[in-house]
Structures are given as C-alpha cells and as structure tokens.
Amino acid sequence: MSTPTSLRYTETHEWVRMEPDGTVTVGITDHAQNALGDVVFLELPDVGRTLKAGENCAIVESVKAASDIYAPIAGEVIETNQAAVDAPESVNADAYAAWLFKLKPVNADDVAKLLDAAAYDKIANA
Amino acid sequence: MLNLPLSALERRDDFISRHIGPDAAETAAMCADIGVASLATLISETVPAGIRLAAPLAIAAAVPEHEALAKLKAIASKNVLKRSLIGLGYYDTILPKVILRNVLENPGWYTAYTPYQAEIAQGRLEALLNWQQMVMDLTGMALANASLLDEATAAAEAMAMARRASKSKSNAFFVDSAAFPQTIDVVKTRAKYFGWDLVFGTAEEAASADVFGALLQYPDKTGAVRDLTDTIAALKAKGALVAVASDLMALVLLKSPGEMGADIALGSAQRFGVPMGFGGPHAAFFATRDEHKRSVPGRIIGVSVDARGKKALRMALQTREQHIRREKANSNICTSQVLLANMAGMYAVYHGPKGLQTIASRIHKLAAIFAAGLKGAGYTLRTAQFFDTLDIETGDKTATLHADAVAAGYNLRHVSDTALGVSFDEKTTRDDVSALFGLFGVKADLAALEASVALPESLLRTDAILTHPVFNSHHTEHEMLRYLKKLQNRDLALDHSMISLGSCTMKLNATSEMIPVTWPEFSDVHPFVPREQAAGYLEMIEGLANYLRAVTGFPAICMQPNSGAQGEYAGLIAIRRYHEARGDAHRNICLIPKSAHGTNPASAQMCGLNVVVVDCDENGNVDVADLKAKAEQHKDNLAALMITYPSTHGVFEEAVKDICATVHAFGGQVYMDGANLNAQVGLTSPATIGADVSHMNLHKTFCIPQASAAPAWARSASRRTSPRSWPTMP
Numbered sequence: 001m002s003t004p005t006s007l008r009y010t011e012t013h014e015w016v017r018m019e020p021d022g023t024v025t026v027g028i029t030d031h032a033q034n035a036l037g038d039v040v041f042l043e044l045p046d047v048g049r050t051l052k053a054g055e056n057c058a059i060v061e062s063v064k065a066a067s068d069i070y071a072p073i074a075g076e077v078i079e080t081n082q083a084a085v086d087a088p089e090s091v092n093a094d095a096y097a098a099w100l101f102k103l104k105p106v107n108a109d110d111v112a113k114l115l116d117a118a119a120y121d122k123i124a125n126a
Numbered sequence: 127m128l129n130l131p132l133s134a135l136e137r138r139d140d141f142i143s144r145h146i147g148p149d150a151a152e153t154a155a156m157c158a159d160i161g162v163a164s165l166a167t168l169i170s171e172t173v174p175a176g177i178r179l180a181a182p183l184a185i186a187a188a189v190p191e192h193e194a195l196a197k198l199k200a201i202a203s204k205n206v207l208k209r210s211l212i213g214l215g216y217y218d219t220i221l222p223k224v225i226l227r228n229v230l231e232n233p234g235w236y237t238a239y240t241p242y243q244a245e246i247a248q249g250r251l252e253a254l255l256n257w258q259q260m261v262m263d264l265t266g267m268a269l270a271n272a273s274l275l276d277e278a279t280a281a282a283e284a285m286a287m288a289r290r291a292s293k294s295k296s297n298a299f300f301v302d303s304a305a306f307p308q309t310i311d312v313v314k315t316r317a318k319y320f321g322w323d324l325v326f327g328t329a330e331e332a333a334s335a336d337v338f339g340a341l342l343q344y345p346d347k348t349g350a351v352r353d354l355t356d357t358i359a360a361l362k363a364k365g366a367l368v369a370v371a372s373d374l375m376a377l378v379l380l381k382s383p384g385e386m387g388a389d390i391a392l393g394s395a396q397r398f399g400v401p402m403g404f405g406g407p408h409a410a411f412f413a414t415r416d417e418h419k420r421s422v423p424g425r426i427i428g429v430s431v432d433a434r435g436k437k438a439l440r441m442a443l444q445t446r447e448q449h450i451r452r453e454k455a456n457s458n459i460c461t462s463q464v465l466l467a468n469m470a471g472m473y474a475v476y477h478g479p480k481g482l483q484t485i486a487s488r489i490h491k492l493a494a495i496f497a498a499g500l501k502g503a504g505y506t507l508r509t510a511q512f513f514d515t516l517d518i519e520t521g522d523k524t525a526t527l528h529a530d531a532v533a534a535g536y537n538l539r540h541v542s543d544t545a546l547g548v549s550f551d552e553k554t555t556r557d558d559v560s561a562l563f564g565l566f567g568v569k570a571d572l573a574a575l576e577a578s579v580a581l582p583e584s585l586l587r588t589d590a591i592l593t594h595p596v597f598n599s600h601h602t603e604h605e606m607l608r609y610l611k612k613l614q615n616r617d618l619a620l621d622h623s624m625i626s627l628g629s630c631t632m633k634l635n636a637t638s639e640m641i642p643v644t645w646p647e648f649s650d651v652h653p654f655v656p657r658e659q660a661a662g663y664l665e666m667i668e669g670l671a672n673y674l675r676a677v678t679g680f681p682a683i684c685m686q687p688n689s690g691a692q693g694e695y696a697g698l699i700a701i702r703r704y705h706e707a708r709g710d711a712h713r714n715i716c717l718i719p720k721s722a723h724g725t726n727p728a729s730a731q732m733c734g735l736n737v738v739v740v741d742c743d744e745n746g747n748v749d750v751a752d753l754k755a756k757a758e759q760h761k762d763n764l765a766a767l768m769i770t771y772p773s774t775h776g777v778f779e780e781a782v783k784d785i786c787a788t789v790h791a792f793g794g795q796v797y798m799d800g801a802n803l804n805a806q807v808g809l810t811s812p813a814t815i816g817a818d819v820s821h822m823n824l825h826k827t828f829c830i831p832q833a834s835a836a837p838a839w840a841r842s843a844s845r846r847t848s849p850r851s852w853p854t855m856p
Contacts, residue, residue, distance in 0.1 A: 041420060061420070066446055068454070 002030050004096060008111055009120035010072045015096060018111050026072055027099040028060060028091065031124040036062035039088040044080040044101055051075060051103070053110065058100060060091065073110035075103030139188055145636050169809060174780045177810040185676050191638040201669075202647035204662035209558065210537040210652035213515050213549025214347060215277055215306045216405070217375070217397040218650070220552050224603045225399060225472045228610045229465070231644065235610075236465055237620035237634060243627065244427075244441045249613030251439035254427045254464065256596050257409075257471030263591045264377040265391035266384020267413035272425040272441075273395070273467035274459065275688050277371060278312035280392040280410040281305070281341055283423045283457055284369035285313055286732075287390065287414075288339025289322065291421045294365035298323040300335045304346035305371060313341065319699065319734045333360035339367045344383065345376055348508060348547070349515025351585055358387040367418075374398055374411065374470075375552075376513040378479075378486035381587050390414045397551065399473035400466050401644075404663050405653030407688060409467035420446060423457030447724075452737075458691040458728035476606050479592040485552050489514045493550045494578035496559050499570040508545065512580050515549040517541050518566075531565050537655055677803070678820055679813025690801060693821025694729035694768075700819055701766050701795045702733055713765040713793065717756055719748045721775060726768045726799060735765055746775040753785055757792045764794035771815055772802050778810075786816025795819065803827045 003009070008016040013032035017025045033039065041061040051057050051071035058069035079102040084090055090098040105111065115123070127135075143149070148156065153165060162168040170178075189197070210218065221230070229235045238247040245251075254272045261270035274280040285299050301313055303326045310326075317324050325335050329342050329352060340361050345351045358368045369390035370383035375397050377383075383391040396408035414422055420443060428442030447457075474482065493514050497507055500518060508517035520527050521544050528546060531538045536558075539547035548562070556572055563570060592598070600606045618625070625632040642648055651660055671683040684700075687693040698716070705713045716735035718726050720742045727737045738756055741749040748769070757764060767789040772778045779785075786796045798817035804827050806812070812820040822828075 043420075066454075 002096075003117045003121050003124070005117040007096070008072075008114035008116065010070065010114055011123055012070045013124070014069060014072050016072045016111055016114055017099075018108070019102075022105070022108060023078060024073065024075060024103045024105050024111060025099045026069075026101055026103065028069065028095055029120070029124070030095045032060075032067075033092050033095040036060060036065060036067060038063050039091045041066075042085050042088050042091070042100065044085060045077045047077050047080060049077045051077065060100075061088075069100065071103070072114060073103070074106040076106075078102050078104050138190055140190055141188060141636070144191075145634075173778050173809050174782075176783060177778075177815050179808065179810055179814060183676050183808050185673055191636065195638055195641065198642050198666075199645075201662045201666050202642065202645055204665060205647045205651055206655075206659040206661075207646060207650055208532065208535050208537050208655070208659065209553070210402070210655055211548045211550065211554075212537055212539045212652050212654050213349075213547065214539065214654060215308070215394050215396070216402045216652050216654070217514075217549060217551035218402065218553040218652075219397045219399055221399040221401060221469065222473065222476050222603075222606075224606045224610070225469055225476065226644065228607060228614075229469055229472060231640070232614070233621045233634065234614040234617065234619055235468065236640075237632075238617045239619070239625050239627065239632060243625075245438065246625075247617040247619070248439055249616035250464065250468065251427050252613055252616075253468040253471055255429070255439060256475055256594075257411075257467045258427060259594055260471055260474045260592065260597070261374075261391075261395075261411040261413050263593075264374055264382065265372065265411070265413040266382030266589070267388075267391055268384075268416040269419050269422065269426070270411060270413035271422050271462075272427050273409040273462040273464065274392070274412050274424050275410060275463060275692065276406060276408060277306065277392065277394040277410050278309040279459075279688075279692065280412050281309045281369065281371055282312050282316035283412065283459070284341060284367075284390045284392055285316060285322070285339055286320065286457065287418065287421050287423065288367035288369065289320070291389075291418050292338040292365055292367050294336075294338040296336050296338050296366075297321075298325050298335070298337045300325045300327065300332050300337045300340035300361070300366070302329055302332065302340075302342045302346060302371075303327060304329070304348055304350070305341060305343040306347050309341075309343075309371060315699065316732070319702065319732065321734060329354060329357055333357045335361065335366075336364055337361070337366050339369065341369045341371060342388075343371045344380075345373060345513050345515060347515075348517045348541075349512035349549070350509050351376070351380065351511045351513055351581065353381065353386065353585055354383075354388070355386040362387065362389075373513070375482075375486050375489065377587075378482045378591065379490065379581065379586060380513065381585050382589075384413075384415075385587070385589070389418060395467065395470040398470035400469050401649035402652050403643075403649050404651045404660060407463055407466055409463035409470055411467075419443060422446075424459050425462050452724045452727040454731075458695060458725050458732055459689070461689060472606075472610070474592060475597055475600055475609070478597050478601055479590070481601070482592070486513075489550050489552065489554065490581065491576070491578065492554050492556065492559055493548075494580040495572055495575040496548070496550070496562060497580055498575045498578040499559075499563055499568040499572075500566060502570050502575075503566065503568040505566070510580070511582060511585065514551065515547065516580075517545050517547040519544060520546045527565065531562075532656070534561060534565060536562065536565070537652065537659070539654075674822060677807055677811065678822070679811040680820065687821065690799075690821060690823040690826075691725040691729055693823070694725055694797070694799065695732055697797050697819040697821050698729055698733040698735065698766065698768075701797060702735075704795060705765060710793070713763050715760040715763045715794075716765055717753065717760075717767040717789070717794070719753075719769065719773075721746060721748075721773055722768060722770060723774055723799060723801060726770075730766075730768065740767075745777075747773065747777060747779045748781065748785060750781045750785060754788050757788050757794065761792035764789070764792045766795050766797050768797045768799060769817070770799040770801055771812075771817075772805050774801070776802070776805070778805070782815045790816070801826060 013029045015027050015029050039062050043059040045057040053074045055071045056068045057071045060067050081099050084098045238250045258270040332340050361368050367389040370388040372393045391413045394408050395411050400408050426442045430440050432438040506519040541547045600609045620634045674683050687696045714735050716730040717738050717740050719740045730737050741752040743749045789796050795818040798812045798820040800820045800822040
C-alpha cells in the first residue's frame, strides 16, 4: 500500500495536496480504497459549499459499504472531479490520481498540521 | 401404560414436546457438555439473580393445540362477515387456491429467509424479481424494491427520499388532501419528527406549491382519476420530487405514474390476491426512476453472477441500508413483506396480463354500470372519472341507506353525514350490483347499461404490461404448481434444517398457529368495518395485549407497529412525547451501544434524535464507565438509551439495572429493543430490568413466520407513558 511522502493525510484516510496556487486537492488513500473494495459510486459536495474541518462532505460507495469522507481542513469547494464520478473504479486503480474535490482553504497553514506519510502509515497499519 | 393416572394420559402439555426439539436425554447431554448440572443451573448462572421474576407469569395454563384452535374458532365466530365495499386501500380479492396452498400455507415458502442471507433462497429471490418486474411494468418505473411494510409508511419513506434527493430549499412537503386518511396520519407523524412542514391541498393546488416533494393519490380516496402530468411537471420544475400513491389493479388499465412523469410510485399490493385480514399484513410496492436508485429504502433484488459465472440472484444496493449505514441509512426499515409480495407476484404470474385486464375491466364495468344506474335514478355522483370507487350524495337518506345496506350484507363507505361511497373489487358480481340497485331504489336493468365506461381514453394505458415470459407461461394450475415447486426446491428453509441466524430468531411455527390465518372469519374482514362486526378481532387483540402485559410487566401496549423497526420508531416517539409533555422537548440525545442492531440508530435519527455511541468493553458488553460518563455529559439533553437485553451478543449483562438507573438519574428514558425477548420470557422482563418502553418482535418471540422477512407484526409496550402517546388508526 503506497503512501506518497509528498502528500499530507488525515486519520480518516483522506490525502491532501497543497497546490502551487494555494488551493488544496483531496482524495482517499490507497489503504482506504483497498479496504473499501470495488468503488461503484461517488457522491461529491456541491461546488461553492463551505466546509468546516472534519465536516462530512462526500460519500465513496463500494459494493460493501458507503463510506463518509470528511473535509480535511476548512475551506470552500471550488471543483469536483467529474471524471472520477463517471468512472468510480479509477479510485481503485490509482487512488492518488483519482482526486475527489478541490478546496480553497480558509487557512493555508492548516495543511501543515495534518499527518505526514510516516504518521499516517502508523495509523493505517495499526 | 394402563397403570398411569388419567391426568398423565391427557397430555395437556403435549405442545411443548412437539415444538421444542431437545428431549430430556439430549438436554442432559448438552448440560453435561457445557458443565452445568441442569437447565435450572444454566439459567441461574446466566440470568442475574437480581432481575429474576419472583413468580411464574400470570397467564392461564397451556391447552392442547386442538383446544386452542377451538377457542380461537369461537373467537373468530364473533366476527361478522359482510361484503365490504369500503375501499380506502383495502379491497376484497380472490387468492387462487394453488397459491394459497403452495405458498401461504407452505412452510417451504413461509420459512425461507432472506434478510441477511438471501443467497440461500434463490427460488424466493426469483419470485421477488417477478414482483419487482410486475411493479416496474405497472408503475412505469425503472426500478422497484422488494416491498415495504405498508402504503402509509411507504408514503412517509417517499417523503424522506424526496428530501434526500431534492435540491429545493423549501422545508415543505405537499400532501394530497384526498390521499387515504391512514397515509396522511403516518406522513404527519414522520414529518413532525423530521422537522418538515406539510402543505395540504387538492391535486390541482399542488401545481403551485413550492415544496421539496409531493404526494398525490391516483386514484384518490373518492375514486377520482385525473391526469397528473401537468401538475407533476410544474412541481418538478421547482425542484420537487413527486410521489404518486396508486393501486395495482387500477394501473392494469390506467396510464402509469411513470408515464405522467412521477419520480416515485407506491401503494399497497393487497388486492393482488392477499386477503384483507383486518388490515394486514400486506406488501407495499415502491418504485422509482433510475437516477434515484441509491436513495431507495429497503431491499432490492438484483441479478448477478456466482463464482462460476452462472446467473445468481442477490440483494443489491444494500450499502445504504440500516445494517450498514446505521444512523445514516436511507431508512430504518429492516425487512419487507416478502411472503405477501410473493403472493401478489404469483397472482400476476398466474393471471398474466390478459387475466388481470379481464379482472380490472370487469371491476370497472360493474362500477360504471352502477354509477350509470344511480345517475339515471337522479343521484348526484361526486366522482365523474373513476376506476372502481365513487362517492354518492345521499343527503338525509345516508344513515338509513348505510344501515339497510349492512342488513342486506353490504358495508358501504361512510363518507360523511350526507354521502356514501362504494369501492368494487374482484369479488363483485352483477348480483351485487342488482342488490345495490335495490337498496338505492334504482330500477335500471344491468344489461341496458352494459356499455357504461367512466374512464376517458386519454387516461387508459397504451403500453404493453407484463410482457416477460414468466407472466405468460404458468396459467394452468399444474403449470403454476410445478413452477412454485421448482422455486421452492432451490431454497434452504426451515423445512430442511436449522437457520442459525441470531436476531431474527428462526423458528418453525406450529401448523396449528398458522391455520387460523386463512379462516375467512379472520382473513376476509375489512379493517374499517363497523366495530361490532369485528368483535372477535377486538377480543383477540385485547387478549394478546393482556398476554404481552404479563410478559413485559408493562401496563400500556400499542398493537400497531408492523415491524421491529416500526416498533422502535413508535417507542422512541412515545419517549419524545413523554418529554414534551413534561416541558423537556429539548431532550434529543439518544445513547446507543456500539453492539446495537443497525435499526436502533436508524430509528433514532428518524425521530430527530442525535445518536451518541456508547463503547463496548473487550467482552462485548456495554462499557458502563463510558455510559455513565456520556449520560452525565449529556444530562441536560438526554432523551433515551436504547438497549438490547440480553445483548445482541446474547449476554445478560449484569450491570443492566445500574445502567437503567443511571439513565433515569440523568433524565432519560430506557428503550429496550425486544429482539431477544425469547430469552427473557418467564425469567425476567423489560419492566424488571428497568426499561420504560420496549417493542416485541412477534415474529421472533411468538408465532408470526419470518417468511423470508415478513415481519407482520411487532408491538410496543411501555411502563407509564399515557395512551395518548401511542399511534392510533383512523
């Protein structure tokens, strides 16, 4: 199970990438997609919605569970990945390429407070 | 043997040995195996002494099966059978005997099990697939589920689904004021606890409503049939989801809700062969468009492949159901009404499209002839376009006409002090129409009115229905019999072996318990008959309630909820009303152990309660320290604790009295999930352990068959909340 060191992570298995333009891209980790099994459906937040950190904002549904996805940091949803919605299996194929949504963070510093790859691996492999 | 006293030969407790498997030798061997001296020792080591009942249950001694049946027959004979033309969702119907004997009366069909292990019953799943297809065809929808509990709760589910799927910012839901009264009542309760507003009006007024969803009845309670296409379009243009409550027999002839643009179609399938039975149980159908499939409550059967690539049936889209999503589930519904759904599906298989069209056309023609005769005699009809039902202005003759009809053997619908209604059904004959003509003083000749039709061409359906081969292949009795047997042979049911699934408590009900179900005195009674015609039912229901009072230790029993999850919902509502009555309406926290059945948190969220999960310790018991901490933390808003006893792991947790006392101390009420009541009866009781409200699953603890998820009845009981808190039927 891969955990790229360039990303940040949450305890609830989201990965987060800080983009050069200050926006943040969010997806679910390889560990998460593996645990879920075949992903069949994605329910993503509406663009424009304001999220609090930890707020339940999306659902990744597999054949055995419909799992909640939580906003890793506070921010406004600026884009969602329609390609992933149209091909949910892409999340299984490459969880780090199949991003789910992008946020404009309320506070860019929040990203640095998230788990690094090593800390996430400890949790994922616990 | 001849030396034995007479009392030993009378075998008045024969029932026990016939229906409880292990004999004395086997019991002794099992006790030895687990290291206890006897069953009594096992019980005293398992059930905490502090909650043991001091005396045996205060109920009458057992009687042999044939005597019990004789007693029931005497009670049944107090029901009076008339031809009920009352309608409002319940209509007389003819259950083909091949289906009666080989499905309803057949343990191979009524003991199969599908709620959580569907794949062991492929035959039953095919029957459900037939049901789903029948519903899809008749409603004009892309997808149908494997049935809901009844029309009223199906309408409430449609409202919740509309809220989930609609993007409308309105907080209101439109309800057709001509929907069935019992449907309106249930929708009102659900809306209240979800916090939604209801707007009532005519179907015409619906078009201008600004709502997140709407419920329209087609045909409505007056029998009126109207084209809802424009109304539906207007509602949808504003972002509302539209649910149409309808009637399968009417839909055989009428333009479908799907064709009119509806998002959801629902209703009762009772009139497809399932006896009225004083109100149930019946299967409700629920169908929708493909785009809403993930929002549908309940079970859906789907076609898949097995490990060898061969076609196999399984449950689909379960990820949104209570056992997986818990408080985030689409609904708290646990099961469905599969036995009844399968009977209705087989009714369609046996009659086929032509057979159903014949029945529906006959029903309509008789109604139209009756209406024409009334009009010719000067009566004013309130319903112009109808399928089987019409309301008639009868002015000051209303009471007399109604009474004369009863005396002549007919129950008409009492619409108001100045109007009566009639609903015709599969059993209605030309002789009935002649008799009614006589009662209404109509001198017309039926033959002269034969060309009568009261449905415009524009409302008749033009698409072909039930084209699948299964609806066109089994129209002789022997073919039907073999088809039923073929399906039955694919299933693992209790007639083969044990099904060791907990929670659902699989047991083979005694045949003598099933026999009265099909006695006409029980099966042919309409739920809305004048009370004096149902004296037998009322006596039996009260008798059962008394037994349940003895078993639970609670004085107040509600006999209405028709599933465990519905019992939970009713019980939690009673708790909310209790708090409201004491000025504590703000109490909205519900503590639920992690080990709880999925319906518990699902039901709690449906009542507007916020779920706080209580940990379990490493033994799977409620973590008492965590419970106490959380109860105290939430003491200002604590509404309830939901607890299963013994637990879902089968353990009689010793701390239960302490747990209940803690919750009481912080202002909450204790709801006991009665799924494991079997383990309590006679040994302890919900009242003894400290619970305030409990439901009982009569399909687990008493003799309603599981029938592959046909809950049929559950009951809710409470310690002290007033009868006003309980649901009532109009």
